[in-house]
Amino acid sequence: MQRVSRAEVTVDGEPRGRIGRGLLVYLGVAADDGRADADWLAEKIAWLRIFEDAGGKMNLSIAEAAELSGRPHAVLAVSQFTLMGDARKGRRPSWANAAPPEKARELYEYFMERIRRLGLVCESGEFRARMAVDSVNDGPVTILLDSGLRHSAD
Numbered sequence: 001m002q003r004v005s006r007a008e009v010t011v012d013g014e015p016r017g018r019i020g021r022g023l024l025v026y027l028g029v030a031a032d033d034g035r036a037d038a039d040w041l042a043e044k045i046a047w048l049r050i051f052e053d054a055g056g057k058m059n060l061s062i063a064e065a066a067e068l069s070g071r072p073h074a075v076l077a078v079s080q081f082t083l084m085g086d087a088r089k090g091r092r093p094s095w096a097n098a099a100p101p102e103k104a105r106e107l108y109e110y111f112m113e114r115i116r117r118l119g120l121v122c123e124s125g126e127f128r129a130r131m132a133v134d135s136v137n138d139g140p141v142t143i144l145l146d147s148g149l150r151h152s153a154d
Helices: 035-047 062-069 101-117 147-153
Strands: 002-011 014-019 022-027 058-060 074-079 121-124 131-142
Touching: 002 074, 014 074, 014 121, 022 035, 022 131, 035 062, 035 101, 035 147, 058 062, 074 101, 074 131, 101 121
Parallel strands: 022 074, 074 121
Antiparallel strands: 002 014, 002 022, 002 131
16 A cells, blocks of 8 residues: 555546545455455554654544545555466466455455445445556555454464
8 A cells, every 4th residue: 555645546537436534545456355354454554653743753543644644645556466366486477366256346345345345435446447547645654554464464
């Protein structure tokens, strides 16, 4: 995910999702992911303190930053199958660990529903479409979250 000052996703030149200040989330779904992974990820994204407080320290969650600034902050969730690519061997990535499209779509939609239930605005791209993403990374701040590692952090 990236902290952004703005982000937009288009399909065939037509806007699909657009946010101002907030988080651009590229979401890849692994074959062994489930709703518990989506729940963990949504909670982590909603409460991760990566927005600056009045002192310039990354100490606020997205919701807290929006409240403090008086401006809406949102999440733009973009499904990205290629995040599941394993390029450790050879010259061509393997997507053997990626979830099949039906499962990935279900978890992508569930993830966005969870973000919204946490009180955040959530815009989206278009699942399985060729998209163009335009964004301005604020900081830059980019954080890698892997729900498969969540058990070792608990």
